Amino acid sequence: MSPSSERNLQAVNLPDDWQPDGWRRRTARQLPVYPDAAALADVQQELRALPPLVTSWEIQNLKQQLADAQEGRRFLLQGGDCAENFGDCTSDIISNRLKVLLQMSLVLVHGMRLPVVRVGRFAGQYAKPRSADTETRDGLTLPCYRGDVVNAPAFTLEARTPDPRRMIKAHARSAMTMNFVRSLIDGGFADLHHPEYWGLDWVGESPLAEEYQRMVSGLGDAVRFMETLAGTQVHNLNRVDFYTSHEALLLPYEEAQTRQVPRQWGWFNLSTHFPWIGVRTAALDGAHVEYFRGIRNPIGVKVGPTSTPDDLLRLIDVLNPDDEPGRLSLIHRMGATQIGERLPALLDAVRREGRRVLWICDPMHGNTESTSNGYKTRRFDNIRSEIEQAFELHAAAGTRLGGVHLELTGEDVTECMGGARALTETDLERAYKSQVDPRLNYEQALETAMLIVRKHAQGARA
Secondary structure (H helix, E strand, O other): OOHHHHHEEEEHHHOOOOOOOOOHHOOOOOOOOOOHHHHHHHHHHHHHHHHOOOOOHHHHHHHHHHHHHHOOOOEEEEEOOOOHHHOOHHHHHHHHHHHHHHHHHHHHHHHHOOOOOOOOOOEOOOOOOOOOOEEEEHHHHHHHOOOOOOOOOOHHHHHOOOOOHHHHHHHHHHHHHHHHHHHHHOOOOOOOOHHHOOHHHHHOOOHHHHHHHHHHHHHHHHHHHHHHHOOOOOOOOOOOOOOEEEEOOOHHHHOEEEEEOOOOOOOEOOOOEEEEEEEHHOOEEEEEHHHHHHHHHHHEEEOOOOOOOHHHHHHHHHOOOOOOOOOEEEEEOOOOHHHHHHHHHHHOOOOOOOEEEEEEEEEOOOHHHEEEOOEEEEEEOOOOHHHHHHHHHHHOOOOOOOEEEEEOOOOOOEEEEEEEOOOHHHHHHHHEEEEEEOEEOOOHHHHHHHHHHHHHHHHHHH
């Protein structure tokens, strides 16, 4: 079949009743109420005229890599901040975030002997769902903080009033982040000939330093060995592919950046490569599912402990009716105490129906708790347990765990308890910086990558 014939066949399967603004006819959850509708419309029009943040061919390349991950030929590493802040759009924070993801991917490549699909939770992760629309302090009730793309965290009426102009700021900072990441990668920052360049200041002092340095040395030796055999430099080792993702929560923002492009059929969300739907907005008849069903991006859906097999299968039918490879990822986030009870029925149902999906484990969101001193945190032991159980449950069900989804940072924060340094509740006060959810620090993130490698190796030997 010729490429043009294939495009025509695919185009037939497009939803003929879909438009980027069609979500407005459905119930929309987790959206702010803007006081000035005209100002919101003006901002959307301005966004439509701005250059896109990503390209359709990058999106298609990622979809193919995710299709490979579905078949066990790659492994997905998705990670970054729970919610980006405008003030964190700095060179140090962005480069440290990239470094820790590169370090983790090095560990995974070295230990799993698989190419790694690298997807950052950044360059657009400025909106967050909340459990309530308002917040009350000392008798004063104000809108909740929904992320920098919507409002500001300060507890004042001015700061908490949703401001559509913040969408323009979010687009600008996303563009600056992507520009810097692309420049670093194109400039050789991710060169596999020199993985030692990816080190952060902590590496020499970490309890994990020796194991990590052995991996760095081993990978460098492998690269040199391949080039010796080939008699020339191995291509594509001086750069890596890197993709962006965010929860496509703020639909007016996403709609304004959904476009048709030359020589391609259909609509693309050009604000990110890989948008996902959260648990709070995954209602089958809701606005977010209606929006997602019509875009050509690969998409993810968070699957929580209340999901039922029937509901999940209906959701798959709506979001990927043609069973397109690489199209749909299911990101389960059950919690360490519930995954053993809740996940198997979902795995069995999807396998029994023969649906092609990429299963991803999010061990963060089901393991959040509050401490006696008022901090929201996660225990590393619970994160580790959920990952280990996920590998075991997939093996038992005859399915494949193809990736992980983590909230992490390249900074020296103390937000999650446990890990190599055995952080305790009292350590949280030292460097707790997140305004929303707790993140793995650089050391805990690397320890997680090593854990994944060990668990993958156990499964391969079984």
